[in-house]
Amino acid sequence: MQDESEYVNLEFEEFQKIQTPIELHQLAQHCYFYIQQWIVESKYCSEATALMIFWNSTPYEYVRYSWKTKKGTNEDLDLIRTIINNFEKGFYLKTDIAYDPSEKIDCAERIPEIVLQPVIGEEPYIYFDxxxxxxxxxxxxxxxxxxxxxxxxxxxxxxxxxxxxxxxxxxxxxxxxxxxxxxxxxxxxxxxxxxxxxxxxxxxxxxxxxxxxxxxxxxxxxxxxxxxDPNIEVKPIKWNIPNYMFVKIS
Incomplete structure (x- = not known):
C-alpha cells in the first residue's frame, strides 16, 4: 500500500486494488475529496469509515439544501446523501474499526437556534409599491x-x-x-x-x-x-440528520 503522502492522490485503477476495510479507513483520513466518493461506494467500506467521512463533510451546512437536489449540483451533498442512503440499506461492513463522532458533532457549526424561532405579533401589511x-x-x-x-x-x-x-x-x-x-x-x-x-x-x-x-x-x-416564522417563510432546514449518524461505532 502507498505511504501516507501517496494516499492524498490516487488513480481509480490503484484504488480498486484496495480490498480491506482497514486500508480504506487509512486512505479516508488523508485522501482528496473525489476519492472519498469511491470509498463510500466501495463494498469494503466499514460503518466507521463512512461515518467518519460523513462528519468530516460538515453535514449541517447542507441541511439547507433540498434532499431532492439534482445529483451533480453539489458534490458535498451527493457524498452525504450516498452515505445516508447506504446506511439505510445496511450496505456498510461491521468491523473492529472504531469511530466516535462526538467531537466533530460538538464543534460543528449549525444554524443558530435563535434565528429559527418564530415571533408572534401583528400581521404586517404592504402599502409600498x-x-x-x-x-x-x-x-x-x-x-x-x-x-x-x-x-x-x-x-x-x-x-x-x-x-x-x-x-x-x-x-x-x-x-x-x-x-x-x-x-x-x-x-x-x-x-x-x-x-x-x-x-x-x-x-x-x-x-x-x-x-x-x-x-x-x-x-x-x-x-x-x-x-x-422562518420555518414557514423560508423553511431553512430542508432535512434532518438521522439519529443513527450520531452513534459511536466501537
Missing part, C-alpha cells in the same frame, strides 16, 4: 430608510430589498424601528445570498451582518411587533 422600492439605490435609498418613522414603514422597505449594497442591510437592522420580524427577514435573505456563487467574494461582509443580527436577537435588542 414593489417596483418603486426596488428602483431606489445609493444615497436616496439610505435616506428613505433613515426617514422611516414607524416599524411598518421600515418593514415595507425591507421586504422589497434586493441589493448587493450591504450597508443598506446594516442601516435596516440598526434602525430604531427595526423589530424581530424585520431582523429575521433580513437575516434569512442574506443567509440565502451566502449560498450563492454570485456572492462568494462577499462572504465576510455577509457573515458580519449575520453575526450582528444573531447577537442583537440574543440580547433581545429588538421589540416584537410583527409576526414572522
Amino acid at each position: 414593489e417596483e418603486e422600492v426596488r428602483g431606489w439605490f445609493g444615497e436616496h435609498l439610505m435616506n428613505q430608510i433613515q426617514r422611516c418613522d414607524s416599524t411598518i414603514e421600515l418593514y415595507n422597505i425591507a421586504v422589497f430589498l434586493k441589493h448587493k449594497e450591504f450597508e443598506v442591510y446594516q442601516k435596516i437592522i440598526g434602525h430604531p424601528y427595526c423589530d424581530v420580524a424585520i431582523a429575521l427577514m433580513t437575516y434569512w435573505r442574506l443567509e440565502h445570498y451566502s449560498t450563492l456563487s454570485l456572492y462568494a467574494e462577499d462572504w465576510l461582509s455577509i457573515k458580519s451582518i449575520l453575526d450582528s443580527i444573531e447577537e442583537s436577537l440574543t440580547q433581545q435588542r429588538y421589540p416584537q411587533v410583527f409576526s414572522y
Whole structure:
C-alpha cells in the first residue's frame, strides 16, 4: 500500500486494488475529496469509515439544501446523501474499526437556534409599491430608510430589498424601528445570498451582518411587533440528520 503522502492522490485503477476495510479507513483520513466518493461506494467500506467521512463533510451546512437536489449540483451533498442512503440499506461492513463522532458533532457549526424561532405579533401589511422600492439605490435609498418613522414603514422597505449594497442591510437592522420580524427577514435573505456563487467574494461582509443580527436577537435588542416564522417563510432546514449518524461505532 502507498505511504501516507501517496494516499492524498490516487488513480481509480490503484484504488480498486484496495480490498480491506482497514486500508480504506487509512486512505479516508488523508485522501482528496473525489476519492472519498469511491470509498463510500466501495463494498469494503466499514460503518466507521463512512461515518467518519460523513462528519468530516460538515453535514449541517447542507441541511439547507433540498434532499431532492439534482445529483451533480453539489458534490458535498451527493457524498452525504450516498452515505445516508447506504446506511439505510445496511450496505456498510461491521468491523473492529472504531469511530466516535462526538467531537466533530460538538464543534460543528449549525444554524443558530435563535434565528429559527418564530415571533408572534401583528400581521404586517404592504402599502409600498414593489417596483418603486426596488428602483431606489445609493444615497436616496439610505435616506428613505433613515426617514422611516414607524416599524411598518421600515418593514415595507425591507421586504422589497434586493441589493448587493450591504450597508443598506446594516442601516435596516440598526434602525430604531427595526423589530424581530424585520431582523429575521433580513437575516434569512442574506443567509440565502451566502449560498450563492454570485456572492462568494462577499462572504465576510455577509457573515458580519449575520453575526450582528444573531447577537442583537440574543440580547433581545429588538421589540416584537410583527409576526414572522422562518420555518414557514423560508423553511431553512430542508432535512434532518438521522439519529443513527450520531452513534459511536466501537
